[in-house]
Amino acid sequence: MSKYGHKRSLLASIVSSALLVTSSTASAFAVKHTASGQVVRWFDSNVPFVMDATVAKAAGGGAQAVTSAVGAWGGSQSAPALSVSQVSGDKGPAVDGINTIVFAADGFVPAGGALAVTLLSFDDKTGSIVDADIVINGQHGFAVLDAAVRAPSGTEPVSNEAASGRGSPSDSEASPKFDLQHVVTHEVGHALGLGDVTADSLPVMYAYSTPGDASGRSPTSDDREGISEIYAPAAGAAAGSGGCGGASVAGARVGGPDSHHGLAALALILVGATWLASRRRDRAFRGSFVPLTAGLVLVSGAESRVPVRPAAMTSVAADARARVTSATTTNTRGAFETVLELAPRGCRASPCPERVRAHVWGGTLNGITQQVGELPAPRVDDDVDIAIVAPGSEGFDASVLAVRPLIDRLALPYR
Secondary structure, eight states, X not given: OOHHHHHHHHHHHHHHHHHHHHHTTBOOOEEEBOTTSOBOBXXXXXXXXXXXXXXXXXXXXXXHXXXXXXXXXXXXXXXXXEEEEEOSXXXXXXXXXXXXXXXXXXXXXXXXXXXXXXXXXXXTTTOBEEEEEEEEETTSOEEOOOTTOOOOTTOOOEESSSSSOSSOOOOSTTSOOEEXXXXXXXXXXXXXXXXXXXXXXXXXXXXXXXXXXXXXXXXXXXXXXHHHHHHOHHHHHHHHTOOOOTTOOOSEEOSSBXXXXXHHHHHXXXXXXXXXXXXXXXXXXXXXXXXXXXXXXXXXXXXXXXXXXXXXXXXXXXXXXXXXXEEEEEEETTEEEEEEEXXXXXXXXXXXXXXXXXXXXXEEETTEEEEESSSOOOOTTOEEEEEEEEEXXXXXXXXXXXXXXXXXXXXXXXX
């Protein structure tokens, strides 16, 4: 073997070792971040929820089921203490510092076809949560099921939070009901800063629920591992500092290697590559080293974003990719709504319209970011996949199907 072949072999070994470091620590949990990379979390030691009177209409025994769902997260390491109390009257979501759990008997537009939705509002600079409202979608049927009940094999699941699920609303009295306690337990996880899980069906934060199934009422070890990452003292100090968020550009870190192990693996690769570069005089190698390193750093940052909706969550084909040129956010009865101006390109049917407008839920207003459901609202300069709906009064209207990761927008030389 030539000396350069030996060095290539050594580099491959270093990379393999780094991959082993990351793969051996893989987890499914997802953690929400601000656009600058700060962890989204509570800085209060006690977080109270109020249960609206409408919850009793969701299912018999609904109030106790909600109380049990909130209590299921008790004892999570370093997380705030949670409590729930009942209030009379009808109270909808609002960014008012009152964390409300409400049942929308006639449905809730921002929820789409999801079982429920959490409106999580936080300081855009620090990640400090200021309000969390959970809305249970009355388009579906709910019950407090016997804890031992399991769905028959082949039962179609429905998305907990995506705008469209794999199943359909269960309004029929004959349709199997969804377990209210399981659904609310999942939403409380979002209220604490966890995101949906799609790679593992065991965590309570799994993105889908199955009608007629009472499993998943308590956080698993994976869910609690995610809580520990959010509320670890070191993470809290970093998130509360208001300092630079580093390379992350994102809304949610979807589970995978622990960030510290990921950085260790990256460092291992860089050390090995730097050593090889210092020993090789060939300029061609040095030329390839810079893009490789940049690619690794960008991949690391892109893993934090991963806002692309999994294919199973949407059945609509994208008509084009578009860049967000402007975003205007307003508060619509407690839910942030953002109007996006888009510049399409690469349309499947040409020519592309010059201007497209889309409405999405969530966004940033006066320094407060609200995430409605699982995916953060697109921001200016984001690339999005869109379905062009129809000509509107001021141009074409479109639906945003997904926000593309940063890595998808870059054409890096890689050899």
